[in-house]
Amino acid sequence: MSRILMLSWEYPPLLVGGLGRHVHALAGALTEAGHEVTVVTRHCSGTLREETIEGVRVVRAPEDPPVFETTGGDLLAWATAFNHALTRAALRAVRSARARGRRYDVVHAHDWLVAHAAMTVRDQLDAPLVATVHATESGRHQGWLPDAHNRTIHDIERWLCAEADRVIVCSEYMRGEVIRLFGVPPERTRVVRNGVDALRWRARPRAVAAARARFAGVDGPLVSYAGRLVYEKGVQHLLAAVPALRDRFPGLRVVIAGDGPYREELELRSGPPVTFAGFLTGHELTGLMAASDCYVVPSIYEPFGMVALEAAAAGTPVAVSATGGLTEIIEHGRTGVRFPPGDPAALTDAVAAVLSDREYARSLALRARARVVEDYNWHSIATRTAAVYDSVRARPGLLPHQTSPPLLTIPRVLVG
Structure with a gap:
C-alpha cells in the first residue's frame, strides 16, 4: 500500500469545476482500498486547517496576502502566491509524517496550478512524481495561445509533464494531446478514466x-x-x-x-x-x-x-x-x-x-x-491509479528525462 501526498487547487467544499470532485472521490476510494492519502489544498480563511474527512487527511492552506485580482483570465500572479502557501502547508505535512515515523511514497499533482509546489515537495522527499493533466491550455483555446499568460501556462504544463515520472490522463484523446503538445514519451503516459459514484447521483x-x-x-x-x-x-x-x-x-x-x-x-x-x-x-x-x-x-x-x-x-x-x-x-x-x-x-x-x-x-x-x-466506479479507478503509483515507487533515481531541465519559452526583455 502507498502513502500519497496529493496536491490540488480545489477540494470540497471549495469547488470550481470537475477537478475538485475528481480528487475528492479518488482520495476517498484510495483510502477505502487501504492507502494513506493526504490532500493539500487551499482554504479561503486566514488560518491553516488540518482535518480528517472519511479517512483522508486534508491540509487546507490559506491564500497568501495580498489578494491578487485576476483580469482577462490571467491567474499567474495568484498562482505564484498560492504555490508558496501550498508548498509551506505540504512541507508541514511532510514534517508531521516524519515525526510519526512515516514517509510519503508518491507525490501526485493535479494540473499546472500546483506544479511549483509539487516539484519542490518532490525534491524534498526524493519521491516519484505523478501528474494528472485534466486539461491543457492549448486545448481550452482550440490550439490558439493568444496572450503571454496563456503561453506561460502552456510552458508550465510542459514543464510538469517533463518532470513527472508518470503522466495520467483521462482519455485516449488526452493521451494523444499531451504526447503531441509536450513531447511526453508514450511509455510514460497512462490512461485512467474518471469515475462516478452512481449512488450519489441518484436523485431523491x-x-x-x-x-x-x-x-x-x-x-x-x-x-x-x-x-x-x-x-x-x-x-x-x-x-x-x-x-x-x-x-x-x-x-x-x-x-x-x-x-x-x-x-x-x-x-x-x-x-x-x-x-x-x-x-x-x-x-x-x-x-x-x-x-x-x-x-x-x-x-x-x-x-x-x-x-x-x-x-x-x-x-x-x-x-x-x-x-x-x-x-x-x-x-x-x-x-x-x-x-x-x-x-x-x-x-x-x-x-x-x-x-x-x-x-x-x-x-x-x-x-x-x-x-x-x-x-466507471471509483473502486476500479482507484485500483488503476494505485497501479501507476506502484510502477514508479521502485525507481532507482532520476529518470533519463529528468537529468536536465526542459526548455521553457522565456520572453525577451528589451533594456534601454
Missing part, C-alpha cells in the same frame, strides 16, 4: 419534484446543462438551437446551471424559455438532472466529459458533442446521442431525437446508467 424523488416545479413548464420537455460558463463548454451553441427546438416542442424549457466569465454574454443571447439557475450543488443539481428529459453537453473541447456520466447516473438521457473524451464514453444510439461540435442544427436534431421518442430515450438512459455502474 423530493428533489426531482422540486426541480420540476421550479424549472419545468406544464406542457413541454425540460432540457438542461450544468457546468462552467466558459467559451469552450459550447453553451452558446445550445442557446442558438433553442428557437428551433422551441418550434418543435412549443412548451420547452431550458435550464443553464453554473457560473463563469461567459455568463453575462450568454444571458444576453438567451430568450424567455431559458433560465440561468446559477451554481447548483447537492440535491438541487441531482434533482435538476433527474428531472430533465434530456441533458446536453455541447462542449467544443472536453478532455473527458464526466458530467455526461453524472447525468447518466441520475437516469437522464444525454446528448453530447462528438469531441474529445465524450466520443469514448458515449456510444451513439446506445448510451446517448452525439452531434458534431459547434453545430446548432445538428444539436437540435440530436436533442429532438431524444425528446420525440420516450421509449428510445428511456433505453438510452438505462444502458448508460448500467455502463456507469460497471465501468
